Amino acid sequence: MRVFLQAIFGQIICNFYIIMRTNQAIPPSKKWRIPFILFFVAELSLYFCGFFFHNDLPDAIWLRILLICNTWYIASIFISLCILLLDLVRLTNHFHPWYPTWIKNHWQKTKYIILITIVTGITGLLIKAYHNANYPVVKHLHISIPKEVNGRDSLTIALMSDTHFGEIIGKNHARRMVDLCNAQHPDMVVLAGDILDYESFYAEHEHIEDELRQIQAPLGVYITLGNHEYRANKNAKIKWLEKTGGILLIDSTVMPDTTFYLIGRDDAINRRRMSLHALMQGTDPNKPIIVVDHQPVAIHEILMNKADLCLMGHTHNGQFWPYSYLLRLKFEMTYGYYHKGGSQFYVSSGIGYSGIPYRIGTQSELVVLHITFGKEK
Secondary structure (H helix, E strand, O other): OHHHHHHHHHHHHHHHHHHHHHOOOOOOOHHHHHHHHHHHHHHHHHHHHHHHHOOOOOHHHHHHHHHHHHHHHHHHHHHHHHHHHHHHHHHHHHHOOOOOHHHHHOHHHHHHHHHHHHHHHHHHHHHHHHHHHHOOEEEEEEEEEOOOOOOOOEEEEEEEOOOOEOOOEOHHHHHHHHHHHHOOOOOEEEEEOOOEOOOOHHHHHHOHHHHHOOOOOOOOEEEEOOHHHHOOOHHHHHHHHHHHOOEEOOOEEEOOOOOOEEEEOOOOOOOOOOOHHHHOOOOOOOOOEEEEOOOOOOHHHHHHOOOOEEEEOOOHHHOEOOHHHHHHHOOOOOOEEEEEOOEEEEEOOOOOOOOOOOOEOOOOEEEEEEEEEOOOO
């Protein structure tokens, strides 16, 4: 409900602002004004219909409503930002006139040109944003862990976080993800939380577990929980995750082979999860220790316990500009590679997305970590 209220509050503000300012640019005739107002009435009606009756509507209709309304929501935010910028430009001209003569003499034509430019630009932006979200790129990262390892001098890990399988992200995305992963020939695969979005029903219905069982990795596939696994029937989600063929790590320490440790932490939303210190009891500090922790909130534990590498997700790198920058107010590490103290960190933007199938200023990614062991010569 809170997410809905935030979204509808944002929609009402943006829609009102767009109506108020765009109404001054379109022709004054009824054949323009009436359809213009009806568009906003229809969009808000569709939004409320989808929210209040989504349990009664067929999935095909509900998902289309979701896509239409979410698309407009994102578009309305960026249209509002464009109009706000134009208002600031007008304000500067009010205090210090600087508009060229042509604009002054063709003011109505200028408004039409600006309107068409904004509509065309936002449309192009959404097409690019849809591609960024639904077609992940492969990011290669080469790092070194300065510990001698008998029997292994390197390790390749494919990291995928925030798949968010559910109403929007389905089997086709899973198949694309698995094919992309297998093409990298990793030694080990890590699914770092938020595998499911809200309900497990959609993943069960589409049998997405069949796709995940096709992941190929000699040392195995390892799965940790994220905050979304704690939403709406956690037990059903865990049962489904166990069907994927991966090894579920919930506050667990394993050795994929005899050369290094892999620690999978429960999500930080569980305030009673085991401490990293407890999970590292009995480990050999001379061997590499890799930790998977969905949310990048327990940096201090990694440093205090001298883990070598921590793999995380959760942030989506903000998913939309300018949230990427606002995210830095909440998290010390928001996206990418970090080196602090004697530990290394990677926060993935995720191979999926949350709710809305768009990424603006960010990119869905599969991360391939090429790790070498041993002290630098």
